[in-house]
Amino acid sequence: MPPARFQIGDTVMGRWPGSNLYYEVKVMSFDNKTRLYTVIYKDGTELELKESDITSVVIFQTAGRSRSRSRSPGRSPGRSSARSPGRPRRSRSRSPARTPRRASSRSTEVRKEKLKEVLEVRLTPVAMKHENNSSNSKSEKKEENNTAKAAPVVTEEKTETESENQTGGRYNLRRRKDQGDGKAVELEKAVESEPLLQTKAPAAVKTADLEFGGRVGVLFLMFLLPVAVLVLLILCGQKDASLQSFPLELPALQSVWDCQVFGIVLLWLLFQAVLSLLPVGKLVEGMPLKNGKTLKYRINGFYALLLTAVAAGVAVYQEVDLSYIHAHFLQFYTSALLIATLLSIYLFIRSRWASKDELAPGGNSGYIIYDFFMGRELNPRIKSFDIKFFCEMRPGLMGWVLINFAMLLAEMKQQNLENPSPAMLLVNIFQLLWVIDGLWHEEKLLTMMDIMYDGFGFMLTFGDLAFVPFTFTCQAYYLVNHPNELSVFWIITLIAMNGVGYYIFRKANSQKFAFRKNPSDPAVSHLKTIPTATGKSLIVSGLWGFVRHPNYLGDIIMALAWSLPCGFNNLVPYFYLIYLVTLLVHRNARDERQCRKKYGSAWEEYCKAVPYRIFPRVY
Numbered sequence: 029m030p031p032a033r034f035q036i037g038d039t040v041m042g043r044w045p046g047s048n049l050y051y052e053v054k055v056m057s058f059d060n061k062t063r064l065y066t067v068i069y070k071d072g073t074e075l076e077l078k079e080s081d082i083t084s085v086v087i088f089q090t091a092g093r094s095r096s097r098s099r100s101p102g103r104s105p106g107r108s109s110a111r112s113p114g115r116p117r118r119s120r121s122r123s124p125a126r127t128p129r130r131a132s133s134r135s136t137e138v139r140k141e142k143l144k145e146v147l148e149v150r151l152t153p154v155a156m157k158h159e160n161n162s163s164n165s166k167s168e169k170k171e172e173n174n175t176a177k178a179a180p181v182v183t184e185e186k187t188e189t190e191s192e193n194q195t196g197g198r199y200n201l202r203r204r205k206d207q208g209d210g211k212a213v214e215l216e217k218a219v220e221s222e223p224l225l226q227t228k229a230p231a232a233v234k235t236a237d238l239e240f241g242g243r244v245g246v247l248f249l250m251f252l253l254p255v256a257v258l259v260l261l262i263l264c265g266q267k268d269a270s271l272q273s274f275p276l277e278l279p280a281l282q283s284v285w286d287c288q289v290f291g292i293v294l295l296w297l298l299f300q301a302v303l304s305l306l307p308v309g310k311l312v313e314g315m316p317l318k319n320g321k322t323l324k325y326r327i328n329g330f331y332a333l334l335l336t337a338v339a340a341g342v343a344v345y346q347e348v349d350l351s352y353i354h355a356h357f358l359q360f361y362t363s364a365l366l367i368a369t370l371l372s373i374y375l376f377i378r379s380r381w382a383s384k385d386e387l388a389p390g391g392n393s394g395y396i397i398y399d400f401f402m403g404r405e406l407n408p409r410i411k412s413f414d415i416k417f418f419c420e421m422r423p424g425l426m427g428w429v430l431i432n433f434a435m436l437l438a439e440m441k442q443q444n445l446e447n448p449s450p451a452m453l454l455v456n457i458f459q460l461l462w463v464i465d466g467l468w469h470e471e472k473l474l475t476m477m478d479i480m481y482d483g484f485g486f487m488l489t490f491g492d493l494a495f496v497p498f499t500f501t502c503q504a505y506y507l508v509n510h511p512n513e514l515s516v517f518w519i520i521t522l523i524a525m526n527g528v529g530y531y532i533f534r535k536a537n538s539q540k541f542a543f544r545k546n547p548s549d550p551a552v553s554h555l556k557t558i559p560t561a562t563g564k565s566l567i568v569s570g571l572w573g574f575v576r577h578p579n580y581l582g583d584i585i586m587a588l589a590w591s592l593p594c595g596f597n598n599l600v601p602y603f604y605l606i607y608l609v610t611l612l613v614h615r616n617a618r619d620e621r622q623c624r625k626k627y628g629s630a631w632e633e634y635c636k637a638v639p640y641r642i643f644p645r646v647y
C-alpha cells in the first residue's frame with residue numbers, strides 16, 4: 029500500500045462535499061485501512077476526505093496564478109466571493125473563450141491539468157464572513173437565499189469531475205459523523221445539498237461510539253425499562269400510590285397475563301395496520317437513502333384516528349364495556365411487552381439479510397445485545413408496509429387516546445359519576461390535542477432523526493408499543509382511583525399553560541420545518557439567521573433566539589399541564605414529565621454535539637447569541 033501523501037498537521041486544500049470548491053484545511057489524521065484523511069476546516073467542520081479530494085496548497089496556488097493570467101478580463105473576482113461553500117454554482121454561462129478549451133481536452137492527463145488550472149484560491153477566513161455581514165450585532169443577520177455571504181474559495185469552471193459528481197459517478201466523500209446521533213456514517217456520491225429536504229440519509233458503517241453506557245448499559249436498560257413501567261402501573265392502580273406502599277411480593281400470574289387480552293392487542297395491531305394501508309391520504313417520498321432511492325409513505329394517520337374514533341363510538345353504542353381496559357391494564361401491558369419483544373427478535377433476525385445500505389448508523393457495532401437494543405435495520409419493510417413508521421405513529425399514539433378514553437369511562441363507573449371529572453377531561457383533551465397534532469403533521473416525522481438515523485430495535489419497539497401507550501396514560505390511570513377537585517381558577521390556569529406550551533411547541537417546530545424547506549418562505553424570511561459553512565443557516569431570532577430548543581420547552585410546559593390536574597399527593601402522575609425532561613435533556617446534548625460538529629464556529633456563535641438550551645436563565 030502506498031504511504032500517505034499528506035502528513036498529520038499539514039495545511040492542504042480540501043474539496044468541499046459535492047462541489048469543486050476547495051478550502052484550506054488541516055490534516056488531523058489518516059486511516060490507513062480506508063485511506064481517508066480526517067481534515068478540519070477553518071470553521072471547525074470536520075470531514076473525511078479521499079486523497080483525490082485533497083491537493084497541496086503550493087500546486088493549488090500555482091494553478092490559481094496561471095489561471096488568473098489566462099482569465100477573461102471581463103470577469104470580476106468579486107462575483108465569486110458571494111458563494112456559499114455548501115452551495116456551489118449549479119450552472120453558469122461560459123465565456124466563449126472557455127468552451128473550445130474544454131471541448132478540446134480529451135485525454136486524462138490533459139483533463140487532470142485542466143482541473144488544476146481551473147481551481148482558483150481566494151481565501152477569506154470563515155470568521156470574517158460573520159463580521160462582514162453584521163449590521164447591528166456580530167451574530168445576527170438576515171439571510172438571503174440561505175447563502176453564506178463570503179465564501180473563502182471558489183472555482184469558476186464546471187469540470188469533468190463535476191459532471192461525474194452530478195451524474196452520480198465516481199465522486200466519493202465520507203462525512204465523519206452523521207447528522208443525527210454521532211455514529212460514524214458514509215455519504216457516498218455527495219450532491220449539492222439543499223437544506224433539509226435534499227439531505228441524504230447516511231448509510232451504515234460499523235458503529236464506533238456506543239451510547240447508553242455501551243453493552244452493559246443497554247443490557248441494564250433492557251431489564252430496567254420494562255420493570256420500571258410495571259412498577260409504575262402497579263403504583264398507579266393502588267389506592268396508596270406512594271413508593272413505600274409498593275407490594276414486595278411478586279404479582280400473581282393471572283394479574284399480569286391473560287390470553288384473551290393478548291388476542292385483543294393482536295387484533296388492535298391488525299386493525300391499525302389495515303387502516304394504515306388504506307389507499308386514502310397522500311403518498312409521499314421519504315428522505316433519499318444511501319443508495320439514492322427514496323421510500324414511499326402513505327400519510328393517512330389523521331384519517332386512521334377518525335376511523336378509530338368511529339370504531340370506539342360504535343363499540344360504546346353497542347355497549348362494549350371499554351373500562352375492561354382499565355380492569356386488565358397490567359395484562360394489556362405485558363401483552364404489549366411480549367409483542368414488542370417478539371417483534372424486535374424478528375427484526376434482529378431479518379436484519380441478517382438486509383443489505384449494507386439498509387442498516388442504521390447507530391445499531392451496527394457487532395455486539396449482539398447492543399445492536400438488538402438499538403436496532404440494525406433502518407427502515408424494515410414487508411413489501412410497502414413500513415414497520416417502523418407504522419409503530420412510531422399508529423398503535424401507540426392511537427392506543428394512548430383510546431386508553432385515556434377507557435380510563436374516563438372507568439372513572440365514571442368507579443366513582444359513580446354522571447360526567448367525567450374536570451381533571452380527567454382536561455387530561456383527555458390536552459393529550460388528544462397533542463396526538464391529533466402529531467398525526468396531522470405525520471409527514472414531518474420523515475425528516476426526524478428517529479426515522480432517518482435510528483435503527484428499529486428493542487428500544488423503539490418497546491418504546492412505541494409498550495412505553496408510549498402505558499406510561500403516557502399514567503395521569504388518566506391515576507385519576508380513576510385518585511380523584512382531584514379543581515377550582516375554576518386552576519382549570520383556567522391549566523388551559524392557559526397547555527395553550528402556551530402548545531403554541532411554543534408548534535410554532536417552533538413549524539418555523540424550523542418551513543425554514544429548512546425554503547428559507548425564503550415569507551412566513552420565515554423575516555427571521556434573523558447565522559450562516560454556516562454548510563450553506564444551511566441557523567435561526568437566531570424569534571423563538572429560536574429565545575432558547576436553543578424552544579420546541580422542547582413547549583413540550584415540557586405541556587407535560588406539566590398534563591400532570592398538574594392530578595394534584596400534589598403523589599409523584600406517580602409526574603412520571604411523564606420526569607421522563608420527558610430526562611429524554612429531552614439527553615436528546616439535546618446529543619443534538620448539540622452533532623450541531624457543533626456540523627456547524628463549527630457558526631454553532632459557537634449561535635450559542636453565544638442564545639446562551640440557554642431549553643430553559644431560559646436556567647439551562
Ligand SMILES: NC(=O)C1=CN([C@@H]2O[C@H](COP(=O)(O)OP(=O)(O)OC[C@H]3O[C@@H](n4cnc5c(N)ncnc54)[C@H](OP(=O)(O)O)[C@@H]3O)[C@@H](O)[C@H]2O)C=CC1
Binds near residue numbers: 568576580623
Ligand atoms: N414526547 C416525546 O416523547 C418526545 C417528543 N419530542 C418532540 O419532537 C419534536 C422534534 O424534536 P427533535 O427531533 O429532537 O429535533 P428538533 O426538532 O429539535 O431538531 C434539532 C435539529 O434542528 C436543527 N436546528 C437546531 N437549531 C436550529 C436553529 N437555530 N435554526 C434552524 N435549525 C436548527 C438542527 O438540524 P439541521 O440544522 O440539520 O436541520 C438540529 O439538529 C420536539 O418538539 C420534541 O419536543 C421528541 C422526542 C420525544
Ligand SMILES: CC(C)CCC[C@@H](C)[C@H]1CC=C2C3=C(CC[C@@]21C)[C@@]1(C)CC[C@H](O)C(C)(C)[C@@H]1CC3
Binds near residue numbers: 465467473487495496
Ligand atoms: C425510554 C424509552 C424506551 C424511550 C422511548 C422513546 C420513544 C417512545 C419516543 C422517542 C421519540 C418519540 C417521538 C414520538 C413518539 C415517542 C417516541 C418514539 C412522536 C412521534 C410522537 C408524535 C409527536 O407529534 C412527535 C413530535 C412527532 C414525536 C416525535 C418523537
